[in-house]
Amino acid sequence: MPVHRRGFGLVFQDGQLFPHLSVGANIAFGLEMAGMGRAARTARVADLLDMVGLAGLGDRGVTELSGGQRQRVALARSLAPRPRLLALDEPLSSLDANLRARLAVEVRDILHAEGTTGLVVTHDPAEAQVMAHRVLRMSDGHLL
DSSP: OOGGGSOEEEEOTTOOOOTTSBHHHHHHHHHHHTTOOHHHHHHHHHHHHHHTTOTTOTTSBGGGSOHHHHHHHHHHHHHTTOOSEEEEESTTTTSOHHHHHHHHHHHHHHHHHHTOEEEEEOSOHHHHHHHOSSOOOEETTEEO
């Protein structure tokens, strides 16, 4: 099955946003590639901006955002096509401790609201406890 039809999304550690695109265009990118019409794309982007706490920032450049805001854009972009599974690779590791704690709760709540299963990879046990329903620990490639 081709990658674009698997229903999986990925949030990278550094977000992997397109610096030449606005916040809204970054979020809409996958929807446009999938052939979604303009009106539906615009509505989905507006819903996601509201969901991640960035309503009204769709026209802003991603380079103008804080680290936490950029991570929210990356999350919204990954959620835009409504994936069945979203893998998050150290999504909060580059943020300060207070922001990490707050966003861990928000990401968990957003995934729940969207009905999306999340697979979070992190080295922070406290972050894992906050974000997960189930925590699996690995050491040297083995489940403990």
